[in-house]
Amino acid sequence: MHNFMTQCCIAGGGPAGLMLGYLLARAGVEVVVLEKHADFLRDFRGDTIHPSTLTLLDDLGLLEAFLRLPHQEVAQLTADVYGRVVTIADFRHVAAARQFLVLVPQWDFLDFIAAQARDLPNFSLMMGTKARRVLEDRQRIVGVEAEGPDGVFTVTAPLVVAADGRHTTLRGSAGLGSDDLGAPIDVLWFRLPRDHARDRAETGGVIRRGTMVVTLNRGDYWQCAYVIPKGALQSLKEQGIDAFRQRVAAAATFLSDRIGTLTGWDDVKLLSVQLSHMPQWYRDGFLCIGDAAHAMSPIGGVGINLAIQDAVAAANLLARPLLDDQLTGEHLAAVQRRRQWPARVTQRFQRALQDGVLAPVLAGLGTPDDLPLQLKLLDRFPMLRRLPARLIGIGIRPERIRTGPVASPHPAP
Ligand SMILES: Cc1cc2nc3c(=O)[nH]c(=O)nc-3n(C[C@H](O)[C@H](O)[C@H](O)COP(=O)(O)OP(=O)(O)OC[C@H]3O[C@@H](n4cnc5c(N)ncnc54)[C@H](O)[C@@H]3O)c2cc1C
CATH class of the missing domain: 3.30.70 (Alpha-Beta Plaits)
Structure with missing residues (x-):
């Protein structure tokens, strides 16, 4: 395998890496995505595609094709708490392209995005290829050393993105750390x-x-x-x-x-549930997004969708500087500024639920007549069920696609 150059090298073909690769390539940037597995068919790791992501697929003109994949649609989430059934989220009123959450095997979703991306001439996906470490030159990250079926090679690029998930290799190799917030x-x-x-x-x-x-x-x-x-x-x-x-x-x-x-x-x-975030997501020539930047708790099933939101924000902010060969650390800092707050606020909610509802339930506290206050309120006032639906289904500071050849059919928020 020969060494080569590109404009953006992304480590990890999960939701964050593939979506970023697709959006950048669609905007004209030359992209290589390295995915260590030979296919997307792996253990279950989340199947929920939320209304925020359905809106993005609609922006891309892909929603109808996506909904032709075998899937289930969930308009409400319920919990049977000590025998009492409480509706905890009602998606039927969310402001999105569709008012439900889709359950689809993650490998089908990834195959679907990869198929769209592979149609673009400047997109390349190298399966079975592991990013081993970043390459540095004078304090700047300038590429990746990778190992594929034909051996070890290097990719040099003005931007390396670590979208290699919560067990990220590249984050540590770039000398960046993460704060563990704890999960009970x-x-x-x-x-x-x-x-x-x-x-x-x-x-x-x-x-x-x-x-x-x-x-x-x-x-x-x-x-x-x-x-x-x-x-x-x-x-x-x-x-x-x-x-x-x-x-x-x-x-x-x-x-x-x-x-x-x-x-x-x-x-x-x-x-093994992890809740963590990085104090700094970037260095010159290097950016972490998705679980690599902020591992999420499974509460609310928001991890895939937040990873995709990071990818959209990164593409919106970085496509132009990459095309103009003008990328600076300030552009990468702008991605962190845009996405850090939504990730941290969502993690705070997850923590509050972990510590305030799940940990006491698992400790055997609470009785059928003494539901947690949040559940009592949701049970009593149906309008309130729109709030968790909004938080789970749309999230905080939702992104819209501002790159690429197709003008968005939706007005910017
Ligand atoms: C069991 C389980 C259940 C979950 N349930 C849900 C759910 O219901 N809903 C939800 O929204 N989220 C769920 N999640 C979380 C969700 O899977 C993640 O938040 C989301 O996938 C993050 O996307 P990502 O692209 O950042 O990282 P990942 O999906 O982890 O993707 C990283 C990719 O990088 C590849 N990779 C890793 N290292 C390298 C390397 N060195 N070189 C090249 N490639 C590499 C990996 O093979 C992987 O394909 C679940 C997670 C697990 C483990």
Whole structure:
């Protein structure tokens, strides 16, 4: 493999990296995306595409094609709290291209964006290719050393973007750090069959004393999340898979007739929840976005959508300077200024829910007659359900696409 040059080298073909690569290439920038895996087909890592992202797909003229992929649409989120069903978010009124949240396998979404990008002559996606470290010249990052199926090579570029997720390699290699905000929970993910005829349809959660199970309707199966106190997996394993099955079935009773399909711990994947953010997202010639810049808690399923918002802001702010070969650290600082605040405020909400609702529930606190105040209010006043819908579905400071050859059909916010 030969060394080569490009205008922007992006490490990581997740939602952030692929969307940024697509938008920059669409605006005329020459882009190379390096993705360490050979395909997008991996373990479950989130399937939620929120109204904010549907609006962006609409801006790009891709929404109808996207909605032709097999998917489920969720207009309301509910939680069964000690037997009382509370609607916690109602998306039917959000100001977006569609008033629902879409559940679609993440690999289908990534394949879809990659297919659009591959149609562009100045976009290149190198699968099975790992970014190993950044290259520096006089305090400036000038490229990446990468390893692909044909060996080690270098890519030099005026801009390197680390979109390599929460276990980022490039962030540390560039000498940048991240502050851990702490998370009192971990999540166990597994699938159980869905009975079309008998099961309810809604995506939602079940809270019982000491237990929380979230069930996402994925058509033929339920994607289930079982929330545990941080680090509790080992003691669950010591109690055995049968005890775990009983815990799940005792909370989500409608799953008890098929809980046996969970044959062992290999069927259960641990998400070690992390909440972190970087004090500084950039150096000269280098920028972190998405989970690499701010790992999110799974609460609200906002990680994919925030990563995409970062990508849109970065493309809006960086396409022109890259095309003019005028990129400076100030342009990169502008991306951080634009996206840091939404990420931090969202993390604050996630923390408040983690510490104020989930941790007490898992500790066995609360009673059926003593719902947390937030849930009582949502139960009593349906109008209030629009607020969590707005926060989850649209987010803070939503971005619109301002780059590329196609004029946006929507007015800027
Ligand atoms: C189990 C689980 C469930 C989740 N559920 C949800 C959910 O329901 N909704 C939601 O919105 N979010 C969810 N998330 C979070 C969501 O997946 C992330 O927030 C989102 O994917 C972040 O996008 P990203 O592009 O920044 O990073 P990632 O999606 O992590 O993408 C990073 C990419 O970089 C690649 N990569 C890593 N290192 C290198 C390297 N050195 N060189 C080249 N490539 C590299 C990786 O293979 C990966 O493809 C979940 C995460 C997990 C793990």
